[in-house]
Amino acid sequence: MNLKEIVLRGNLYGTCNAFICAKGPGYVTAQDIILPPSVEIVDNTQHVASLTEPIDLCIGLQIERNRGYGIKTPKNFHDGSYPIDAVFMPVRNANHNIHCYGNDNEKQEILFLEIWTNGSLTPKEALHEASRNLIDLFIPFLHTEEENLHLENNQHDVTLPFFRFMID
Numbered sequence: 001m002n003l004k005e006i007v008l009r010g011n012l013y014g015t016c017n018a019f020i021c022a023k024g025p026g027y028v029t030a031q032d033i034i035l036p037p038s039v040e041i042v043d044n045t046q047h048v049a050s051l052t053e054p055i056d057l058c059i060g061l062q063i064e065r066n067r068g069y070g071i072k073t074p075k076n077f078h079d080g081s082y083p084i085d086a087v088f089m090p091v092r093n094a095n096h097n098i099h100c101y102g103n104d105n106e107k108q109e110i111l112f113l114e115i116w117t118n119g120s121l122t123p124k125e126a127l128h129e130a131s132r133n134l135i136d137l138f139i140p141f142l143h144t145e146e147e148n149l150h151l152e153n154n155q156h157d158v159t160l161p162f163f164r165f166m167i168d
Contacts, residue, residue: 002048004084006030008063009120010039018061024051039063042119090120091130 018035022028030046051057066088095114102108115123 001084002046003061006033006046006048007042007090007118007120008035008039009042012039012063012065015062015064018063020048020057020059020061022049022051022057024053024055024057026051028057033061035063090117091126092116092118 016036016039018033018039020028020033022032027047028049028051029044030041030048031044032048033041035041049057093114093116097112099110099112100107101110113127115126117123117126121129
């Protein structure tokens with residue numbers, strides 16, 4: 001279960017393989033994970049296991065980039081695999097403040113954003129990805145506005161995914 005806490009960073013597309021090979025007795029940390037060159041570990045000191053006997057520990061890992069919560073639950077575990085319900089949420093906390101400045105004639109506002117991440121991406125990268133997702137959510141509204149212009153004189157129903165609008 002300690003593997004869930006390991007934070008990775010990199011240009012990963014699809015699934016890649018990694019391995020942990022360690023000899024006991026001793027401690028196994030994230031530093032013992034053999035990764036492909038495109039992936040790095042944010043904190044190499046992350047604890048994985050404690051080996052109290054002189055045994056060899058070899059674990060094969062599959063790594064993938066995703067978002068939200070993800071687990072693929074196979075029907076059985078006869079092949080020796082054990083899925084970990086990884087949490088793909090690099091943003092730990094976010095906060096915003098809006099400050100007004102200027103005089104009454106030229107009142108302006110400035111937005112301050114605070115973003116904390118787990119290190120798998122920078123706050124700037126998190127903001128960029130969140131902005132792209134938000135833009136993608138609003139694109140259907142832009143298309144609806146264009147349809148409004150063409151159907152201005154007629155009453156029609158326009159249905160978009162997850163939205164229903166009545167155009168007068």
